[in-house]
Each structure stands twice: as C-alpha cells, then as structure tokens.
Amino acid sequence: MSESRILLDPTSERQPGNRPRAPRLATVSGKTIGLLDISKPRGDIFLDTLEAGLTERGATVVRYRKPTFAKPAPVDLRHEIATQCDAVVEALAD
C-alpha cells in the first residue's frame, strides 16, 4: 500500500455519545412542563396557547426564556430546566 492511500481524518474524531432519550410521558397530568421561549418575536403567543392547553390537562407549567435566540441556551438554564421539569417544549417563532 502506498503512503498516499493513508489519509488523515479531518474531523473531530468524536463518536457522539449515544445519550438515550428521556422516557416519553404517558400523560401530562400532574407533571411539570417547561416552556422555553428562545426570545424570537411572537414566541410568547405560541407558548401562551400551549400553556393554556397544558394547564387545562392538569400540568404545572414553568416558563423559561433564553437571553438571545442567536446563541445556545446557557448551561445553567439547561440545568435548571432539566432538574425542575419532567419535559420541556422549546418554541421557535417569527
């Protein structure tokens, strides 16, 4: 085999860790559901509607908001949601 048949991997060489999904909820009743507003215009309209529907079905709703839609959510915010909620809905809008 000539040397030119050996190539150097240009990638991060990361095998993305297969993180299992959290178990899906059978019902929202009695659960805490986070609603994450990513700070896009009119995201609140969408989330207000969702909140009404979820509350009607017996869920406790907690609202969160990213400082800017242009950057990933701060790690502390993600942690807060993960520890306080059973599930989260992230809202895109415009």
Place this chain on the structure above:
Amino acid sequence: MSRERPPLPDGLVAFVKRDCPTCELVAPVLAQVAAQQGVTVYTQDDPAFPAGLSPEDDTSLERSWHWEIESVPTLLRVRQGAETARLEGWQRQEWEAFTGASGLGPDLPDWRPGCGSLSVDPSLEAALRVRFSGSKLHARRVEVASLEDEMEALFARGWTDGLPVVPPTESRVLSMLEGTTRDPQEVVAVVAPDLVPCTVEKVAINAVLAGCKPEYLPVVLAAVEAVCTDAFNIHGVLATTMGVGPIIVVNGPIRRALGMNSGINVLGQGNRANASIGRALQLVIRNVGGGRPGEVDRATYGNPGKLGFCFAEDEEASPWEPLSVSLGAAPGTNTVTVFAGEGPRNILDQLAREPEPLCRSMAACLGSVHHPKIVMGMDCMLVVGPEHARIFREAGWSRQQVIERIRELTARRGAELMRGADEMAEGLPLPEEARDAMLPKFREGIPLLVHAGGGAGLFSAIIGGWLTGAEGSLPVVQEIAA
C-alpha cells in the same frame, strides 16, 4: 527537528555514499584519519563502503535525516552527543584544520565539492519525512481501500463542501505544518457547534483539503481563532436561517507575499490564496466543529460565499488607512478581519464626481440592506471600488467622514419605519412619540469600508451583515502569527 533523534557517538563522524565520486576520492583520507584518531563512518547506500573502515549502515537514512545531512561527504565533530562542528565536501586545508591531522590525501586534488545527501533526494524526501516525523501527527489514519476511488472516498465520508478536495496524506499535512512555527498539538480554538478543541494539526489537515499552500496556514489559523470568539459567535452565524457566513478580509504585507487578489474580480474566483483560505475556514467549521447544512446550519438560502469568502484589501491605492488599522490594529501588522456577511451586491453610480452625490447613491442602496424599514439591527460592509475611492481621495474625505455622511443619509424618520407604514406590515414596533425621531440605519463605525476591486468600473459593493452587537456577531480583528 525531531525530539527522538538517534544518537551519534562522540568524536569524529563522517557521512558518505558510494554513489559519490568525492566520497570515493576521500575514502583513503578517512582511512588515514581512522588510523590516527578514529572516525565513525555512516554510509547511505552501500554498507560495505568504504572498505576496511567497518562503516555503520545508514541505508535507512534515519541518522542522515535526523542530523540534517545535506551533502556527502560531511564530517561532524560530536561532544557529549551534540554536534559542535560540521564540514562538507573535500578541501584539504579545512579537513586538516577540522581533524587536527596533517598530510591528508597528498595525491588528491586540493578541492572537490560533495554530492547531495540521499536524505534530501527529492524522490525520497516526502517518504522520509512521513517515516521519521509522522509520529508528531495525532489524527486518526484512514485507509482507502485499493479498489476505492480516493476522491470518491472523500465525498463518501462527508469531508467535502460539495467540491472535490485534496486528499490529506501524511506527507501533505507535514508539508502544510511547515507553514507555521506553532506546535501541531497546540489548541487553536474551541470550534462550534460541537465545541471541539481544535489543534493546529486539524486546521492543517483541513487546509490541505481546501487546496492551501503551507504559507497560507497562518492566515487560516488566525481566521479560525477570530471566528471562534464570543464576539464573532460562529455558532449563531452558522445556525441562523439568514444567508450569512464568515467573510475574511486580509491586511498587511502578507497579502502581497501570498499573492492574494485585491484587484480585478476581487470577490470572485480565480486566486488560489483567496479561494482556499476562505474554504479552509469553512471546512474546519464543517469537519471539526460539525457544522453542516441541514443540521445545525439552518440557512434558508445560504450564499455562494459559504464555500469560502476571503479577499485582501487594496491598501496601496487606498485613500484611507487599512480596515484593520481603523479597527485598532497596529499599522504594518498582518491581520484577518472576520465579518458575518451575505453575498455581495453591486452599487452603480457612474455620474457622481463629488463625494456628496456619491454618498447619496451609496446610502440609497445601503438603506435596503435586509429591509428598508429594518434599522440598527444589522451591520454592513461597503467594498469601495478604486474609481469611487478616487472621488473621495481627490476631495480629501477621510474614512470616518464617509462613514458618518452615509450614516446621516441612511437615517430615517420613525414614522417611515413603523409597522404598517408604506403599507408594509414589516417594520419596527415604535411608540407614537417616535414618529419624528431620526433613526440611524447603522450603528457607529458602520458601514465598514474596505478598498478593493480593480480595473475600470464606477462601482462599489454592498455586503449585508447579520444581527449585530453582543446578541449577534461583531467584526473581529486577529493578528496573524507566524
């Protein structure tokens, strides 16, 4: 030079090869020296040469390569494992002075030049470099099957931007690393979106893919560092639905040293440095950062510049200080300025001969960046062509004067910008009392002015930006290190 250099014995050491008439010539002299004070002879081709001197076999060229032997015969003086003196070729007086012996080679001519060392033979050099310094490369080796088409294999692995790439062999990557003095394992930046610490070596591999020459590597490294800052925010620039990408403007003497284009067709194709430096940055984001279209890259349209968008400023003919200097860099330094921008669009004004009407034309066109009723949210770059720049130069207008006049002329009354104004739903959510306020289109210092373009043409070019400020992306100037 490798850190694992094989040792040489103390005393006098000689490197020779049989296929060198001068080495044949000095073989009896080496026998004389051996008899007087001893000499360790390394032979590069024939382990039996020179006869009678019990030569050490260096047909692997390992010692010749590591000790950087460039010609044969070479004499070294070694003390405590370190070279203290070196002599090449045959010159009787020099040999006598070097060895302290006298009466060397009385029948020989006084002087003969040596021959090239096999360790620097052009047909062997690349393979030797891989054999003896390949260990400094840490990247995973990927073997291409013998029946596999190499170029297709690169596409199949997802390593390209849609165009063919140069296969990153160990030899090519080692050559690329010659372009920088930085350690291959030094971390250059943490690359979004996967937040991967990216080494000089990984940047070099992607620079090979992109078609860069080794001397371009420092520019690519600076560009990677610049976009991976919180200020530039490459994550957001990549992820946005808007069609922007990182644009690199190069300033300083390195532009000329690399033969970069700042003239005719400056924002187009055809110049290797411009094309491959911009492409290398995008390939780093793709391959190292994991930023791929349809995944974290959610652009509705993108733009052709996302294959790579890099150009040089024409500093020599510019009426102004370089862009980098206007942003705080020291004059004469090599820099990249990165800017999150769209594809370029032409401004035509062939009749203005004074700054004021030209600024008015420019302002009219600039007002429509993204939307005429959207102000203050986005930055903009204005690439001023030489024939437009001449008008400013002849009138003595500074960079700052042009920017300020354009900012004045692009400001609009609040009433014109409100939602619903001009029967357009789009607009700003302004209170009634803002009706008569004059709102600037751009923040201070914007548009960024760059002088480039070439030949004839009373044109300039607009490159619309993206969300500005701490929430979006700011232009970043980064010095290019050797």
